[in-house]
Amino acid sequence: MTVPKRCKQERARPFKNTVAARTHKRQQWNYTRVIPVSSSRDLISARFSHDTPVWTCKKACKTAVMHVTALAGGVGGARFLRGLLDHLATRPGFTDDPDSQVTIIGNTGDDITLFGLRVCPDLDTILYTLGGGIHEGQGWGRADESFAVQGELAALGAQPQWFGLGDKDFATHIARSQWLGQGRTLSDVTAALATRWGLPEQRVRLLPMTDQPVETHVVLDDADGTRAVHFQEWWVRMGAAVPATRFVVAGMDRATPAPGVLDALRTADIVLLPPSNPVVSIGVILSVPGIRDALRGTLAPVVGVSPIVSGRPVRGHADACLAALGMPAEAMSVASLYADFMRGWLVDPADAPAESEIPAGLVVRSRPLLMTDRAAAAAIAGAAVELALELRRT
């Protein structure tokens, strides 16, 4: 099926509050070549409007999704994204269109150097999950993994031993470190790894949020005094049991969005926020200078999926992270973190807010949000896509 696309020429033009008819040349698509602006509605609200060409197709545009951009952390984000791909595969338009693409902007604040090797846990979890190599049970690391390297490193007294790395996983970090050492950027290295996992064939592009090395550190203040530890040490070794005072992302002052990140937000049809940790995953991505602005400015509707179900994080220690911000682990608290750019919010029925609790400009939908299996994840992703499309039409 051939589906109309938005005119790139038009999309590249800054939004202008005029109602002048515009003419677009389309060389290969079988739909109206001369595109009148059908309504002025999308022209009077810069914040939430879309480029006009979308509206010129009277049928397919209602359901066509060509460019999806998502921000993502680790396990929850990866499972949601796999569900998203499963869902998009069922939609006319996405799989048929050679220009369609899902762009994932991955968190790199969790990155850590272990045994001299650069480990990017969130990027790897996404790669392994979408590429079919993930350990399904634990949600991270490789399936059918062995641990000869880590065992030998332990025999050598190499530290730390609290971060489990399998042999196949080690190969990823070895290759990444080698390539980074050759002067390649993290974007470039991530693209190479994505090729091994078949992401381009799935029309998926995985971008690190930034090419600069950044690392989230956690400030603790307990009987041992005030100190900062690497996020992974707090998360993995301490199980986030020591209360975090705040989070500091080392290197963020020098960070810029990786190539393609801002464009992916600006030119997306829809932007999704998977149920990733709102503080140390999505929050860290948002703190890369320029990314939050791009989300505020994009014409695409931004729809998020709550990582909080029944007042608890579905996975991980998001509650401990929110506590550091002085916020309760509640779906609507998380939504408030995205208030300046998010238009749609999926919550679990258990967390459905009263009408009075819903801020102006935000559409909240409730549906079961537990990603109990791959089909459930696809259904949740589908609901997010539907909500975004609905917001795109309004």
Add this chain to the structure above:
Amino acid sequence: MTVPKRCKQERARPFKNTVAARTHKRQQWNYTRVIPVSSSRDLISARFSHDTPVWTCKKACKTAVMHVTALAGGVGGARFLRGLLDHLATRPGFTDDPDSQVTIIGNTGDDITLFGLRVCPDLDTILYTLGGGIHEGQGWGRADESFAVQGELAALGAQPQWFGLGDKDFATHIARSQWLGQGRTLSDVTAALATRWGLPEQRVRLLPMTDQPVETHVVLDDADGTRAVHFQEWWVRMGAAVPATRFVVAGMDRATPAPGVLDALRTADIVLLPPSNPVVSIGVILSVPGIRDALRGTLAPVVGVSPIVSGRPVRGHADACLAALGMPAEAMSVASLYADFMRGWLVDPADAPAESEIPAGLVVRSRPLLMTDRAAAAAIAGAAVELALELRRT
């Protein structure tokens, strides 16, 4: 058994051609405290003489071996050294004396950076062999090895794939690279690895010939033109089938002997040259500025074991290496490479030279030199030690 030791104070003094009696204080050893110089024989030939205190013990000194220093390459050297330890364990004096030690000066010219990790094949072969972790069949690499990392690196398209690295082996290179990256020296790193393999408990000290990174490159001149490749590429990938024009050790101009190397040669009781490759193993060690001078100057007898048996290298491509020097693969040709410092030479009966072929000042002994098993290696090492002790007494 308590065995007399050479007086450290005396050994540290430069050799002087006087016959003055010297007095030594010994606190704990049950032998003559006042040591007269018993003979002037050892005082008139600086080149091959010993410090005098050795001669003052009339009995034990004839067989006691406290400090052995050996230069070594990879598989052949490692097997010889394991035999040496087996042999020394049977000798009174060595295992009983807390000061006894075997110092191995290992070749690092074979070192190579693969996948961004620093690999030291000769040092590792020695560590694994002496530590009981070697793959006996192939002589290098770890026993009971798996290859998950290399397999995954292949899937990632990482190069090269012609150098086989197992998972446990990878751990060694990961730890080494991490520690080197932390600013530790190769000596320090090697000592840490040696601890994992129990070398200190065996009274073995493994020193890299130099802490500076050096790499042997092979100049080739064939139909593809004149070019240089890393030694490992020539040796492993090409099987040394392309004739080498010459060898160039990159980095040697900046290399200095690692800490302890020159002292180990100067203060040794005996110095051994295992049947390692005379060109790219022993020859490269000798090319580190200062090492050859130390061998020329040491008072310890230097005894070598021929790596050539029946006119062929026992293992590897020593013939191809000797050819690059314009030399035949003959035991006495190899001896000529060490002519300026070697006093004893063990050859196989098949390679026994005519009396007229033996240079003045060199004692040649023939005995079977095939290290068919561990016991054979111990017997060969024992023969080398015996020859050295004999030369030490003359």
